[in-house]
Amino acid sequence: MRLWQLTVLFNWPLRLINKDEMPSTLTEADISNGVKAIAEQIGQCQPDGDFVLVGVRSRGDEVAARILELLSQKGIEVPMGLLDISLYRDDLAHLNSNPKLQGSELPFPVDKAHIILVDDVLFTGRTVRAAIDAIMDYGRPAKIELAVLIDRGHRELPFAPSYVGIHLETQRLDYVDVKLKDTDGVDLVEVTKKNEV
Amino acid sequence: MTRKDLLDIESLRREEIEHLLDQAAPFKELFTRSVKKVPALKGKSVLTLFYEPSTRTLSSFEVAAKRLSADVTTFDVAQSSVAKGETVRDTIATLQAMRTDYIIVRNQMAGIPLAIARATKASVINAGDGAHSHPTQALLDGFTFKEVFPEPAGKKLLIIGDILHSRVARSTSTLMRKLGVEVAWLGPGSLVPKHGPSEIKRFTNYEEAMKWSPDAIYLLRIQMERQSAPFFPSLREYTKLYGITQERFKRIADQGTYIMHPGPVNRGVELCDEVMEYQRCLIDQQVENGIAARMAVLYWLKPNTGENVRPIEEEPN
Numbered sequence: 168m169r170l171w172q173l174t175v176l177f178n179w180p181l182r183l184i185n186k187d188e189m190p191s192t193l194t195e196a197d198i199s200n201g202v203k204a205i206a207e208q209i210g211q212c213q214p215d216g217d218f219v220l221v222g223v224r225s226r227g228d229e230v231a232a233r234i235l236e237l238l239s240q241k242g243i244e245v246p247m248g249l250l251d252i253s254l255y256r257d258d259l260a261h262l263n264s265n266p267k268l269q270g271s272e273l274p275f276p277v278d279k280a281h282i283i284l285v286d287d288v289l290f291t292g293r294t295v296r297a298a299i300d301a302i303m304d305y306g307r308p309a310k311i312e313l314a315v316l317i318d319r320g321h322r323e324l325p326f327a328p329s330y331v332g333i334h335l336e337t338q339r340l341d342y343v344d345v346k347l348k349d350t351d352g353v354d355l356v357e358v359t360k361k362n363e364v
Numbered sequence: 365m366t367r368k369d370l371l372d373i374e375s376l377r378r379e380e381i382e383h384l385l386d387q388a389a390p391f392k393e394l395f396t397r398s399v400k401k402v403p404a405l406k407g408k409s410v411l412t413l414f415y416e417p418s419t420r421t422l423s424s425f426e427v428a429a430k431r432l433s434a435d436v437t438t439f440d441v442a443q444s445s446v447a448k449g450e451t452v453r454d455t456i457a458t459l460q461a462m463r464t465d466y467i468i469v470r471n472q473m474a475g476i477p478l479a480i481a482r483a484t485k486a487s488v489i490n491a492g493d494g495a496h497s498h499p500t501q502a503l504l505d506g507f508t509f510k511e512v513f514p515e516p517a518g519k520k521l522l523i524i525g526d527i528l529h530s531r532v533a534r535s536t537s538t539l540m541r542k543l544g545v546e547v548a549w550l551g552p553g554s555l556v557p558k559h560g561p562s563e564i565k566r567f568t569n570y571e572e573a574m575k576w577s578p579d580a581i582y583l584l585r586i587q588m589e590r591q592s593a594p595f596f597p598s599l600r601e602y603t604k605l606y607g608i609t610q611e612r613f614k615r616i617a618d619q620g621t622y623i624m625h626p627g628p629v630n631r632g633v634e635l636c637d638e639v640m641e642y643q644r645c646l647i648d649q650q651v652e653n654g655i656a657a658r659m660a661v662l663y664w665l666k667p668n669t670g671e672n673v674r675p676i677e678e679e680p681n
Binding site: 251253254255259260263264265267268269270271300303304305306 | 399408
């Protein structure tokens with residue numbers, strides 16, 4: 168049995184719980200296990216370390232930094248970059264004020280690189296679309312994969328993650344609020360239920 | 365935090381100025397990529413309306429708008445209906461009918477950008493109006509100054525030249541003071557206004573001004589076209605009294621004082637050739653930063669398009 172299959176098993180309790188009883192929070196331990204699961208999967212599939220991590224700002228960068236740390240403990244040393252996708256969002260014309268830019272830092276050639284994009288939550292897939300477009304403007308990577316801490320479903324674009332930490336069952340209008348230590352001072356995921364209008 | 369128009373520096377709050385200066389940096393980063401363009405303003409239209417000749421500011425705005433993927437149209441005033449007698453008011457009605465999203469306007473009369481801003485739903489950016497204001501020049505100057513001095517408060521900036529007729533001097537002085545920079549003016553008595561903020565030191569003597577030991581010197585271009593009466597006898601005398609001559613440049617280089625200039629420079633008038641080769645001459649940096657600062661402004665403003673808008677969510681996920 169492959170390790171990633173184990174992690175699917177690892178998440179089985181979440182899948183068996185009735186929707187109404189779904190836990191509305193994930194703790195520090197859950198988050199930590201989620202990050203470990205991603206690092207395991209990546210380590211298993213890419214043992215030669217011939218790839219780079221790119222964290223999507225904000226919070227995807229923090230998840231990527233934690234994965235980087237765990238991979239390093241396994242002896243896999245890879246470079247890491249940061250990506251700000253704000254300028255590539257498809258909803259800028261519909262916002263009453265544009266998001267504050269944090270800037271991107273990709274300290275390696277993107278041409279021919281195998282990039283593993285890292286984000287905290289995968290929801291509609293629109294951030295991934297923006298991130299891929301942003302990366303393509305830096306060069307032509309050999310391959311882009313996607314690692315997410317939480318996959319909460321409800322895709323609006325045809326994307327599937329390559330590495331997943333936690334599968335979280337949600338309603339489309341639920342709000343998933345991720346807090347991570349470096350950004351928010353605490354590791355906590357809270358799901359706020361919202362009824363369809 | 366956003367606005368519809370950028371008309372002057374005076375009405376911007378300090379936080380807004382600092383926000384714009386911070387946001388210019390990530391735009392400048394883009395210039396090192398192979399693709400310098402981002403899709404932030406895809407499908408938006410930008411119209412440039414310059415009633416005064418300009419090459420640098422106009423092309424800087426054009427490059428900025430194009431790097432944001434906007435469609436840019438130049439309303440060539442000199443060749444257009446304006447030359448045929450159309451009034452500014454009728455031009456505004458025409459522009460409104462064109463449903464453009466951003467209008468960048470330069471006019472020899474102060475207040476024209478404001479009049480246009482009030483009459484249209486488009487975002488209006490003042491690219492210089494008379495002796496009133498040139499806000500994007502001030503922002504690029506502030507951005508350049510902050511790159512050299514990350515903590516600008518308490519630093520000293522000496523502006524030399526025709527302060528009276530200069531919208532650059534006015535806007536840049538205001539912005540610098542909002543950042544806590546100490547500002548002084550130096551020029552012929554007839555060209556340094558007595559009115560205006562009392563915190564700005566006034567000098568009429570070069571040696572005296574240098575004793576104040578500025579961290580940067582901002583040279584203004586002597587604009588013969590803006591003076592209707594003679595304010596000083598000759599260019600030669602101006603250079604002798606206030607120009608950065610070879611002799612004065614040696615001292616500036618020894619002290620490591622930075623040099624800024626809004627361009628285009630009059631070599632041999634405000635400055636000698638050596639200044640252009642000086643390591644701490646920031647003129648080229650100002651040009652590059654102008655594009656980044658103008659991108660930050662275009663990205664910050666929101667036209668009043670009447671589309672359904674919603675508050676920002678941090679990420680769409």
